[in-house]
Amino acid sequence: MLISNELLTDEAKDLKIAVRQFCKREFKDTLKWDESQNMPYELWGKMGDIGLTGMMIDADLGGIGPDALLSVVIMEEMAVYSPGIAMSLGAHSILTGNVINRAGSKEQKAQFLPDIASGKKIAAICITEPERGSDAAHPKTRAIKRGDQYLLRGQKIFITNAPVADIFVVYADTIEDGKSVGISAFVVEKSDEITVDKMHKMGMRASPTGIVYFDDVPVPKENILRGVGEGLHIMMEGLDAERIGLSGENLGIMKGSLDVASGYAKERIQFGKPIIKYQLIGEKLAYMLEELELNRTYLYTLANLWNKNKGDKKLRTATAISKIRSAEAAVKCAEEAIQVLGGYGYTSDYYPQMYWRDAKLYTIGAGTSEMMKLLIARRIEGGFNDL
Ligand SMILES: Cc1cc2nc3c(=O)[nH]c(=O)nc-3n(C[C@H](O)[C@H](O)[C@H](O)COP(=O)(O)OP(=O)(O)OC[C@H]3O[C@@H](n4cnc5c(N)ncnc54)[C@H](O)[C@@H]3O)c2cc1C
Numbered sequence: 001m002l003i004s005n006e007l008l009t010d011e012a013k014d015l016k017i018a019v020r021q022f023c024k025r026e027f028k029d030t031l032k033w034d035e036s037q038n039m040p041y042e043l044w045g046k047m048g049d050i051g052l053t054g055m056m057i058d059a060d061l062g063g064i065g066p067d068a069l070l071s072v073v074i075m076e077e078m079a080v081y082s083p084g085i086a087m088s089l090g091a092h093s094i095l096t097g098n099v100i101n102r103a104g105s106k107e108q109k110a111q112f113l114p115d116i117a118s119g120k121k122i123a124a125i126c127i128t129e130p131e132r133g134s135d136a137a138h139p140k141t142r143a144i145k146r147g148d149q150y151l152l153r154g155q156k157i158f159i160t161n162a163p164v165a166d167i168f169v170v171y172a173d174t175i176e177d178g179k180s181v182g183i184s185a186f187v188v189e190k191s192d193e194i195t196v197d198k199m200h201k202m203g204m205r206a207s208p209t210g211i212v213y214f215d216d217v218p219v220p221k222e223n224i225l226r227g228v229g230e231g232l233h234i235m236m237e238g239l240d241a242e243r244i245g246l247s248g249e250n251l252g253i254m255k256g257s258l259d260v261a262s263g264y265a266k267e268r269i270q271f272g273k274p275i276i277k278y279q280l281i282g283e284k285l286a287y288m289l290e291e292l293e294l295n296r297t298y299l300y301t302l303a304n305l306w307n308k309n310k311g312d313k314k315l316r317t318a319t320a321i322s323k324i325r326s327a328e329a330a331v332k333c334a335e336e337a338i339q340v341l342g343g344y345g346y347t348s349d350y351y352p353q354m355y356w357r358d359a360k361l362y363t364i365g366a367g368t369s370e371m372m373k374l375l376i377a378r379r380i381e382g383g384f385n386d387l
Contacts, residue, residue: 004296007304009069016073022050023081030082033206034354039085041164048119052078052089056098056241061109062117063093066101066310068303071245076296079252080259083358084206086249091160091207092116094245095238096123096169100187103225103234112167112187124165126156126212127235134371136171137232141214143172143186150174150224152188152217158365162210163198166190170214171231182229186219193217203357239367240312240319244303246366250326251296253355257330257337258288260351264341275340284336291329298322317379320372327362327369334359 008016026046033039047053055071057063064070071094078086097116100109115121127136141154152172162168167189174184188194194217196210225234262285265276275281299322306315337352338345345352363369 002293002296004293004300007297007300008073012069012073015070016077018050019052019074019077020080022046022052023078027078027081027085030085030206031348031351031354033082034084035205035348037200037205037208039082039088039206039208043085044119044122046119047089048117053093053119054097054117055089055093055245057093057101057113057117058109061101061113063097063101063113066098066241068241068244068306069300071241072248072251072299072303075245075248076251076255079249079358080256082206083249083253083355083361084204086252087204087246087358087361088161088207090246090249091125092123095125095160095242096167098241099125099169099185099234099238100225102238103185103230104187105226108187108223108225116167121166122161122164123167123169124159124161124212126159126162126168126170128156128158130155130157130211134368136235137183139171139173139183141170141172143174143184143219145174145176145221146218148221150186150219150221152186152214152219154214156212156214158199159196159210159212160207162196162212163208165196168194168212169225171235174228174231176228183231183235184228185225185231185234187223187225188214188217188219191217202360203354204361205357237313240315241306243319243323243366244299244306246362247299247323247326250330250359250362251292251299253330253359254288254292254295254326254333257333257352257355258285258292261285261288261337261340264344268342281340284340288333288336291333295322295326295329299326317376320367320375323362323367324369324372327359330359331356331363 051064054063056066059065075086100112116123132139143150143152170186170188171183174181193215195213199209265281266274268275302318302322334352334355
C-alpha cells in the first residue's frame with residue numbers, strides 16, 4: 001500500500017482518474033509537440049470542457065475552486081503525458097487566474113475569470129524582466145498615470161503562454177505625478193501596443209514562452225488589482241499555492257519516468273534475462289518509487305494543510321523544501337530512466353529525455369533552488385521553535 005494515496009480526498013481521486021483518461025485520449029502527439037515547440041490551440045477548449053482551466057478559480061465563476069490538492073493532482077497526472085502543456089495550464093490558472101481570483105474586486109472577477117476558467121481566453125503572468133529575475137520586487141516596467149488610465153511601458157521575459165495569451169497580469173512600478181507610488185498588479189488585455197517574440201527552449205517545449213514588449217499600453221485604472229501599490233503583497237501572498245500546485249508536475253515526471261523505465265526493463269532481454277532481473281537496474285527503479293512516494297506524501301500533506309489554513313504563511317518553508325526536493329528528484333528520476341532505456345533512452349522517440357529537459361525547469365522557474373535554499377536558511381537563522 002502506498003501511504004500517499006491515503007491522503008487524497010474522494011474528489012481528488014476521481015479527478016486524478018478523469019485527468020489520466022483525458023490525457024490518454026488527447027495527448028497522443030506529445031513528442032511531436034515537444035519537437036515542433038507548439039501545442040495545439042484547440043486543447044485549451046478541451047481542457048476547459050472538463051474544468052482543468054479553472055484551477056484555483058471560484059466555482060461560481062466557472063472554476064473548480066481554490067483547492068491546492070486538486071491543482072496538485074491535475075498537474076501530476078498531466079505531467080505524466082506532457083509536462084509542457086501542464087506548465088502552460090498551470091501558468092494560466094494556478095498563477096494568473098489565481099491572482100485575479102484572490103486580489104480582484106467582484107467586478108474584475110466577473111469581467112475576466114469566466115473566460116479564463118472556461119479556457120476561452122488564455123492568461124499569462126508577467127513578473128520576470130531581462131534585468132529583474134530573482135530580484136522580482138524591483139521591476140523596471142513602469143505604469144505612468146495619465147488621467148484615468150495608466151500607460152504601461154517596459155519588457156517582460158520568459159513569459160509562459162505569452163505568444164498565445166489574451167489576458168496578462170503585469171507587475172509594474174506605478175508612477176503618479178512623476179513619483180513612484182509602489183508596485184501595482186494590472187490586468188491587461190491583448191492590444192496593438194503589446195508585441196511578443198517567441199523564445200526557443202531546451203525543455204517545456206510544448207509550452208509557448210515569449211518576451212513581451214509593452215509600448216505605452218493604455219490600461220484603465222479599474223484594472224488595478226486591489227489598489228495602487230498593492231502589487232508586491234499580492235505577488236508574495238500567492239507564492240505558496242503557486243509552488244505547491246506547480247510542484248505537482250515533478251511528481252508526474254517521476255511517475256512517468258518510473259512507468260516507462262519499469263515497463264521497458266520487463267521487456268528488454270540482455271544476457272538471456274529481462275534487465276529488470278539485474279539488481280543494478282532494480283536499484284534505479286526502487287530509487288524512483290522511493291522518491292515518488294516520499295515527495296508525493298509530503299506534497300499532498302502540504303496541499304491538504306494549505307486547503308485547511310487557506311494560505312498560511314507558516315507553510316512557506318515547507319513549500320520551499322517540497323519545491324527543491326521534488327524538482328531535484330524529478331531531474332534524477334528522468335536521468336535514471338534514460339539510463340535504463342540505454343541507447344533508446346537517448347533518442348527523441350522515448351519520453352525520458354523529454355522528462356529530463358522538462359524537469360530541469362523547476363530548479364529555475366517559480367523561484368530558483370538557490371532562492372528556496374536562501375529562504376530555508378533565513379528561517380533557520382531566525383530560529384526554529386518547532387524543530
Ligand atoms: C520556461 C520558463 C518559463 C517561465 N515562465 C515565467 C512566467 O510565466 N512568468 C514570469 O514572470 N516568469 C517566468 N519565468 C522566469 C523564472 O521565474 C525566472 O527565470 C527565475 O525567477 C529566475 O530568474 P532569472 O532567470 O533572471 O535568473 P537570476 O535571478 O538572474 O539568477 C541567475 C542565477 O543566480 C542565482 N541567484 C540569484 N540571486 C541569488 C542570490 N541572492 N543568492 C544566491 N544565488 C542567487 C539564481 O539562483 C540562478 O542560479 C520562466 C522561466 C522559464 C525558464
